[in-house]
Amino acid sequence: MKVPRKEELLKLQAQYKTDRKIGQVLGVPAYLVAYWRRKKKIPKYSLPKYGFEKIKELWETHGDDRKAGKELSISKAAFYKWRRKYNLLEKPKVLKLAQLEFLLPGSARGKNRGLTIAQKGLALKAGKSEVQVGEIVYVEPDLAMSHDNAGLVIKQFREIGVAKVWNPDKIVIPLDHRAPAESEKTAEAHRSIRLFVKEQGIKNFYDIKEGICHQVVIEKGHILPGELAVGTDSHTTSYGCLGALSTGIGATEMAAVWATGKIWLRVPESLKLTINGRLPLGVYAKDVILYIIGALTVEGANYKSVEFYGDTVENMSVSERFTLANLSMEMGGKFAIVPFDNVTRKYLKGRTKKTYQPIFADENAMYENEYEYNISRLEPQVACPHNVDNVKSIDEVKGIKIDQVLLGSCTNGRIDDLEIAARLLKGKKVHPDTRMLVLPGSKSIYLEALKKGIIKTFLEANCVVLNPGCGPCLGAHEGLLAKGERCLATTNRNFKGRMGSTESEVYLASPATAAATAIRGEISDPRDFLKK
Amino acid sequence: MLKEIKGRVWKLGDNIDTDIIYPGKCLPILDPQEMAKHALEGYDKEFPNKIQKGDIILGGSNFGCGSSREQAATSLKYAGISCIIAKSFSRIFFRNAINQGLALVQSKEAYDLIKPGEVITVDYVKGEIVTENERIPFPPLPEVVMGILEDGGLIEHLKKSLKK
Numbered sequence: 238m239k240v241p242r243k244e245e246l247l248k249l250q251a252q253y254k255t256d257r258k259i260g261q262v263l264g265v266p267a268y269l270v271a272y273w274r275r276k277k278k279i280p281k282y283s284l285p286k287y288g289f290e291k292i293k294e295l296w297e298t299h300g301d302d303r304k305a306g307k308e309l310s311i312s313k314a315a316f317y318k319w320r321r322k323y324n325l326l327e328k329p330k331v332l333k334l335a336q337l338e339f340l341l342p343g344s345a346r347g348k349n350r351g352l353t354i355a356q357k358g359l360a361l362k363a364g365k366s367e368v369q370v371g372e373i374v375y376v377e378p379d380l381a382m383s384h385d386n387a388g389l390v391i392k393q394f395r396e397i398g399v400a401k402v403w404n405p406d407k408i409v410i411p412l413d414h415r416a417p418a419e420s421e422k423t424a425e426a427h428r429s430i431r432l433f434v435k436e437q438g439i440k441n442f443y444d445i446k447e448g449i450c451h452q453v454v455i456e457k458g459h460i461l462p463g464e465l466a467v468g469t470d471s472h473t474t475s476y477g478c479l480g481a482l483s484t485g486i487g488a489t490e491m492a493a494v495w496a497t498g499k500i501w502l503r504v505p506e507s508l509k510l511t512i513n514g515r516l517p518l519g520v521y522a523k524d525v526i527l528y529i530i531g532a533l534t535v536e537g538a539n540y541k542s543v544e545f546y547g548d549t550v551e552n553m554s555v556s557e558r559f560t561l562a563n564l565s566m567e568m569g570g571k572f573a574i575v576p577f578d579n580v581t582r583k584y585l586k587g588r589t590k591k592t593y594q595p596i597f598a599d600e601n602a603m604y605e606n607e608y609e610y611n612i613s614r615l616e617p618q619v620a621c622p623h624n625v626d627n628v629k630s631i632d633e634v635k636g637i638k639i640d641q642v643l644l645g646s647c648t649n650g651r652i653d654d655l656e657i658a659a660r661l662l663k664g665k666k667v668h669p670d671t672r673m674l675v676l677p678g679s680k681s682i683y684l685e686a687l688k689k690g691i692i693k694t695f696l697e698a699n700c701v702v703l704n705p706g707c708g709p710c711l712g713a714h715e716g717l718l719a720k721g722e723r724c725l726a727t728t729n730r731n732f733k734g735r736m737g738s739t740e741s742e743v744y745l746a747s748p749a750t751a752a753a754t755a756i757r758g759e760i761s762d763p764r765d766f767l768k769k
Numbered sequence: 770m771l772k773e774i775k776g777r778v779w780k781l782g783d784n785i786d787t788d789i790i791y792p793g794k795c796l797p798i799l800d801p802q803e804m805a806k807h808a809l810e811g812y813d814k815e816f817p818n819k820i821q822k823g824d825i826i827l828g829g830s831n832f833g834c835g836s837s838r839e840q841a842a843t844s845l846k847y848a849g850i851s852c853i854i855a856k857s858f859s860r861i862f863f864r865n866a867i868n869q870g871l872a873l874v875q876s877k878e879a880y881d882l883i884k885p886g887e888v889i890t891v892d893y894v895k896g897e898i899v900t901e902n903e904r905i906p907f908p909p910l911p912e913v914v915m916g917i918l919e920d921g922g923l924i925e926h927l928k929k930s931l932k933k
């Protein structure tokens with residue numbers, strides 16, 4: 238064995254610290270390394286001393302021994318020892334906001350090119366320090382969501398021939414699309430799902446009683462900021478309202494995720510949308526996002542990750558942000574993310590006990606395109622048949638006769654949506670030539686609406702209140718359209734034949750516009766009712 | 770090995786959405802042969818009967834936009850469609866088609882150069898669409914995508930890799 242030179246020994250010490258580790262690398266006992274070191278007058282490696290402040294700060298930033306230790310290049314156990322020394326035994330309940338900037342190890346930091354949320358999130362999941370746009374990564378999702386189409390996923394899963402799902406705790410299945418079952422076929426599918434979740438020990442199964450899948454996922458804390466979700470529903474993008482990366486996939490692909498826990502994803506280009514200004518009276522998140530889709534078109538964000546910024550977004554509730562993220566799918570978005578902030582933190586309080594690691598874009602992140610909007614003079618918007626980007630201002634479409642008004646869906650079925658509609662409908666009646674359907678987004682929304690007297694208002698106005706679920710939004714059941722009929726809906730798609738006959742029409746608008754339209758029986762401006 | 774696909778062309782427009790391709794009311798169907806009977810029903814009720822095995826669809830931009838329902842891809846495949854050429858595909862539809870083993874070609878040029886009813890050949894090896902008068906090159910698919918397609922879909926691909 239050749240004795241290493243002094244420089245070599247110093248280099249090894251910088252890398253491996255202790256004599257024992259250096260010895261392991263060189264294949265010699267630790268005492269021999271110590272002997273060489275003494276002969277060459279190299280002092281023993283000593284642990285740097287960390288003060289209380291430093292340890293406390295790192296603990297409150299990360300809340301995780303491994304991650305905090307990484308910052309000091311020490312092990313998980315070593316960090317724990319320091320923490321114990323300073324009596325920092327309790328896990329921080331909330332990670333410090335100012336310190337939440339997600340730090341990537343290694344090369345990505347401090348360099349001139351910044352990274353987007355999608356890049357950071359996928360790098361983290363792929364265990365890489367950095368990923369490039371266009372790169373394909375293999376990742377394990379934190380959440381795999383399916384609804385009634387779990388029936389088809391199960392069929393494909395059996396086909397693969399793996400006996401057990403990769404992780405039953407990461408699978409969430411709420412039944413909502415055809416709930417309760419509208420046909421024998423669906424009844425069979427629901428039954429197969431109920432049996433499957435028992436067989437596989439999937440605890441996060443929500444039978445028909447709970448509500449729309451995306452709403453349930455958010456309410457029950459199944460997805461957290463910075464996490465990655467895939468779902469067999471295109472509107473899985475909605476979880477971006479909590480700063481998560483989430484996207485839709487097909488049933489066969491989900492079967493593969495169930496079997497292997499892995500999926501390939503292409504690192505997408507990102508768009509930065511900055512929305513500023515105060516929402517005018519009668520104008521809501523729905524109008525804002527419809528306006529943007531009208532401007533960017535239905536494929537304006539295809540394959541891309543959309544990030545939302547600006548004071549309008551900062552002032553929005555999680556529910557409103559949900560509407561933005563949800564409808565971003567209608568311009569093709571792969572992810573649609575509103576970065577984590579205090580609003581998100583408050584929403585999650587009490588919904589989860591898990592710690593989470595929000596992800597933020599670098600200030601100098603590379604976007605494919607940046608758009609800025611000032612919405613302080615925006616008017617209520619309506620997406621006309623048969624594409625979601627066929628968006629017009631209310632003035633251009635008011636007066637069109639409407640046969641059915643639909644209030645609900647994952648896009649606009651939350652308590653604030655029901656509240657504003659009820660405010661307009663209070664003491665009034667739905668026009669006799671029009672019918673209005675109301676589907677609260679979930680059981681908890683339904684209960685809250687009951688408590689607030691909103692359901693009573695709807696019933697007194699002659700609305701038909703249905704159980705939480707998707708129902709007519711996708712033309713499944715509960716209020717399909719006949720040939721020649723027109724519906725104004727707060728939902729997310731107005732494709733030809735979406736809600737029934739291929740010769741019917743669907744217009745998309747906000748809950749306020751929906752209520753105003755129901756009262757007059759024709760597309761109406763909600764501001765006419767709000768001014769009084 | 771995916772080499773050549775020859776077929777007659779059906780030319781459709783832009784934004785052919787998943788509701789046009791496969792209506793929501795048919796989603797509870799689990800049998801692919803049964804699904805095939807509803808392929809592109811929203812476009813033309815008789816479409817499934819008009820398709821001959823091996824036919825090729827030529828779409829405009831954003832083909833397959835909308836829902837994540839893979840039945841849109843499955844129904845087309847089982848109806849006999851051998852390949853879809855489009856200016857662009859919607860993200861989820863693209864994945865679904867590949868996962869069903871349905872060949873896709875993205876080409877911005879092809880749309881204006883190919884007439885409806887024309888018989889064309891898609892040559893995956895050379896990466897070109899061959900018509901009577903033209904040879905239209907198209908970019909290759911990513912390796913991971915090609916691997917799935919060549920195995921005939923994700924299930925077969927997975928079975929193969931699990932055996933290893």
